[in-house]
Amino acid sequence: MLTVLFLAVLVVMLVAIRDLRATDRAARDTAQRVMATSRAQTELSDFETAHREARSGDAASVRELRIADAGLDHRLDVLRGVLGGSTDSVAMQLRAQLAAIREHVGILDDPDVSRAQLAVEDRRAAAIVTQLDRLVETQRASLLKRREHTGAIARSAEITGVVGIVATILLVAACLYYIRRSVLTPLRRVAEAARSIDAGDLHARVGHDHGGSGEVAELAQTFDQMATSLEDNRTALQRQNAELESRGAELVDAVRSAREGASVLRAVLDATPDAIALLDREGAPIVDNPPMRAVRAAFGERATAIDHNGTLVPLDAATDGGGEEARDEITLLGTQRAFARYAAPVRDGHGRVIGRLLVLREVTGEREAERVKEEFFALVSHELRTPLTAILGYVELVLGEDGATIDEEQHRYLQIVERNAQRLLRLVGDLLFAAQVESGALLLEPGSVDLPRVTLEAVEAARPRAEDAGITLTAQIAPLVPCVGDRDRLAQVLDNLISNALKFTPSGGQVGVRLSAADGEARIDISDTGVGVPAEEHARLFDRFFRASNATTRAVPGVGLGLMIVRAIVAAHGGTIGVDSEVGVGTTFTVRLPLRAVRASDPASSSAPLVAYRDDPPSTGGRYR
Numbered sequence: 001m002l003t004v005l006f007l008a009v010l011v012v013m014l015v016a017i018r019d020l021r022a023t024d025r026a027a028r029d030t031a032q033r034v035m036a037t038s039r040a041q042t043e044l045s046d047f048e049t050a051h052r053e054a055r056s057g058d059a060a061s062v063r064e065l066r067i068a069d070a071g072l073d074h075r076l077d078v079l080r081g082v083l084g085g086s087t088d089s090v091a092m093q094l095r096a097q098l099a100a101i102r103e104h105v106g107i108l109d110d111p112d113v114s115r116a117q118l119a120v121e122d123r124r125a126a127a128i129v130t131q132l133d134r135l136v137e138t139q140r141a142s143l144l145k146r147r148e149h150t151g152a153i154a155r156s157a158e159i160t161g162v163v164g165i166v167a168t169i170l171l172v173a174a175c176l177y178y179i180r181r182s183v184l185t186p187l188r189r190v191a192e193a194a195r196s197i198d199a200g201d202l203h204a205r206v207g208h209d210h211g212g213s214g215e216v217a218e219l220a221q222t223f224d225q226m227a228t229s230l231e232d233n234r235t236a237l238q239r240q241n242a243e244l245e246s247r248g249a250e251l252v253d254a255v256r257s258a259r260e261g262a263s264v265l266r267a268v269l270d271a272t273p274d275a276i277a278l279l280d281r282e283g284a285p286i287v288d289n290p291p292m293r294a295v296r297a298a299f300g301e302r303a304t305a306i307d308h309n310g311t312l313v314p315l316d317a318a319t320d321g322g323g324e325e326a327r328d329e330i331t332l333l334g335t336q337r338a339f340a341r342y343a344a345p346v347r348d349g350h351g352r353v354i355g356r357l358l359v360l361r362e363v364t365g366e367r368e369a370e371r372v373k374e375e376f377f378a379l380v381s382h383e384l385r386t387p388l389t390a391i392l393g394y395v396e397l398v399l400g401e402d403g404a405t406i407d408e409e410q411h412r413y414l415q416i417v418e419r420n421a422q423r424l425l426r427l428v429g430d431l432l433f434a435a436q437v438e439s440g441a442l443l444l445e446p447g448s449v450d451l452p453r454v455t456l457e458a459v460e461a462a463r464p465r466a467e468d469a470g471i472t473l474t475a476q477i478a479p480l481v482p483c484v485g486d487r488d489r490l491a492q493v494l495d496n497l498i499s500n501a502l503k504f505t506p507s508g509g510q511v512g513v514r515l516s517a518a519d520g521e522a523r524i525d526i527s528d529t530g531v532g533v534p535a536e537e538h539a540r541l542f543d544r545f546f547r548a549s550n551a552t553t554r555a556v557p558g559v560g561l562g563l564m565i566v567r568a569i570v571a572a573h574g575g576t577i578g579v580d581s582e583v584g585v586g587t588t589f590t591v592r593l594p595l596r597a598v599r600a601s602d603p604a605s606s607s608a609p610l611v612a613y614r615d616d617p618p619s620t621g622g623r624y625r
Contacts, residue, residue, distance in 0.1 A: 183216055186206070186217070186219075186220050187216065187219075189206050190206055190219065190220055192204075193205060193206050193227065197227055197230065202227060202230055202231040202234055203231065205224050205227055205228075206220040206221075206224050269287075270289050272289060273291060274359055274360065274361045275288075275289065275294070275339075275358075275359070275360040275361075275362075276288065276289050276357075276358070276359050277289070277357075277358045278346065278355060278356075278357055278358075279355050279356050280354070281353070281354065286355060291360075292358075292360065299332055299335075324344075324345070325342070325344035325345070326342075326343055327341065327342050327343075328340075328341050329341065329363065337364045338362070338363050338364045339360045339362050339363060339364075340361045340363045341358070341359070342357075342358075342359040343356055343357065343358055343359075344356060344357045345357075370438065377431050377432075377434065378432065380431070384424070385428045385429075385432070388421055388424050388425045388428060389425070391417070391421050392422065392425065395414055395417055395421065399411070399414055430561045430562070430565060431561070434544060434561055434564065434565065437564075437565070438544075442568060442569075444485075444486040444489060444572055444573075445486050446484050447486070447487060448484065449483055449486075449490055450480075450482050451482075451483060451490070451515060451524075451593075452478070452515060454487060454494065455475065455477050455494060455513060455515045455524065456475065458491060458494035458495050458513075459473060459475040459513050461495070462495070462499065465499075465502055466502055469502060469507055470508055471502060471509050472509070472510045472511070473511050473513075474511070474512045474513070475513045475514070476512070476513070476514040476515070476516075477513075477514075477515045478516045478517060480517050480522060480595065481595070483595050483596050484596045485593070486569075490569070490593075492565065492566075492569060493566050493569050493591065494513075496562040496565060496566050497524075497526040497566060497589050497591075498526060499562070500563065501526055501527075501587070501589075502528075504530035504531050504587070505528045505530035505586075506530065509528065509529040509586075510528070510529050511526070511527070512525075512526070512527045512528075513525070514527075520595055521575075521593065521594055521595060522592070522594075522595050523590065523592055524590070524591040524593075525591075526588070527587070528586050528587055529585070529586040530586055530587060531583065531584070532581045532583040532585055532586055532587055533548045533581040533583070533587055534548070534583055535581075535582075538579055541563050541579060542563050542566075543564065544560065544561065544564045545561065545564075546560050547560045566589075566591075573593055573594070574593070574594050575591060575592050575593040576591075576592050577590065577591050577592075578590045
């Protein structure tokens with residue numbers, strides 16, 4: 001706007017200057033015309049004076065008149081050149097009158113010229129003077145008008161200049177005020193806020209009342225946004241620093257705890273008598289304890305052992321479990337030292353196998369103790385069986401004599417002796433059977449077995465005992481074809497299970513025996529409504545000498561060999577046994593045996609004994625084939 005005003009004033013001043021110059025030129029032209037007219041008037045006056053003097057006829061006066069005439073003609077040419085074409089008519093009139101006067105001058109020498117003619121010439125000269133006077137007045141009036149016009153233009157130019165200067169000053173002042181208010185003040189506030197932020201005060205803001213506009217307002221707004229962002233970032237950084245400090249402290253505590261835990265674990269690992277090692281994928285130890293180092297030092301880094309299958313294997317080789325955990329028992333080659341070996345893969349957070357854990361527990365002493373115990377059981381059982389057989393023989397002989405001289409009380413005493421001797425004999429038989437199983441060979445005498453008949457005989461044999469105890473004994477027996485097996489051992493399975501059910505069922509309870517067939521298997525279910533077995537003890541029911549907790553609290557007789565013998569016989573026949581029990585509800589034992597029809601060509605139908613060898617040590621649960 002200031003530029004527009006300045007240009008407008010400049011244009012007005014230039015126009016005024018141009019008009020002044022034009023008026024000045026016109027005034028000078030007019031002044032020249034006035035001067036030329038005045039000189040022409042003077043020349044004419046001199047010509048008129050000379051003309052009057054020449055009337056006297058004086059030759060000198062006539063010469064003066066001719067000189068004046070010549071000067072007047074030159075002056076008229078000058079006047080015409082000065083006046084221009086606008087005064088041609090006046091000049092022509094003057095020349096016409098001068099021509100008439102010149103004719104008169106030519107006849108001045110003539111004495112016959114009348115005074116009337118002279119008077120006419122005088123009037124013509126007076127008319128010329130009058131015209132010149134009028135022309136002078138006209139030029140002076142024109143000169144006056146031009147001077148007035150020039151003055152008006154000068155005054156207008158002065159006013160325009162003054163107004164322009166004042167307006168320019170005001171506009172410049174307004175611009176300076178606007179710049180100060182809209183630019184300098186906001187920029188100063190931005191600079192102050194920037195210095196405050198540089199000093200650490202991130203709360204400093206320019207604000208919305210800075211008075212700026214346009215780019216300055218946008219700059220202030222952007223600065224405030226930047227300051228807000230910086231404050232938010234600092235707050236976030238402070239929060240993150242606090243979190244990092246907290247996590248750092250937690251990490252320090254975790255590292256300290258980990259170190260303490262590692263020290264404790266190291267101490268526990270070193271104090272453990274079992275040999276433990278963490279091996280990498282190549283079998284090199286990452287972590288091991290002194291017993292493992294002692295084993296490696298005694299038998300070498302790559303010691304060789306014999307597994308339960310008689311196969312030579314490295315001491316630290318992965319077991320048959322492959323990628324899963326596995327257990328087996330090995331004997332170091334060239335020694336009698338036996339170890340129970342446990343191996344399991346070790347995985348990282350992504351499930352990749354990075355190594356394996358190897359645990360060796362020496363069981364040499366345990367195996368020796370078991371061997372001695374088995375020999376002792378076999379010896380004791382054999383030594384007990386001989387006198388018991390003799391006692392039973394003599395008791396039966398006395399009781400069977402028709403003419404025996406014993407009274408009723410003595411007869412009752414002998415029956416008690418017979419009953420307890422039979423019990424001892426069964427116990428000795430169980431011990432011998434257990435020793436036979438633990439020794440690794442179970443002798444079976446295969447033959448044709450009528451399972452329905454064997455089952456019915458077992459039920460009928462137990463019925464008197466059930467009736468004496470007030471227990472209802474029922475049987476559901478489906479007809480089956482004869483199968484291959486050891487009849488006496490299968491009868492022993494049924495006797496043990498039914499006897500076990502009767503022992504744990506209170507008076508008024510029920511015991512049921514059910515024989516069925518499905519999918520090529522014979523299924524025998526012995527159910528009771530007895531005390532039941534706690535769920536946590538189910539897995540140990542078939543262990544040797546194990547008795548359920550409620551059996552000991554209720555003083556139920558037994559030594560814990562019956563179920564162990566049952567499982568061994570069932571496994572030797574290629575079958576399985578399971579248990580389902582609930583405390584206070586009852587127990588169901590389920591035996592599944594493969595049904596194989598008896599054929600004449602079947603080797604199992606011969607009288608040759610069948611030996612079942614044990615695959616695993618007792619700690620693995622005892623599998624037979």
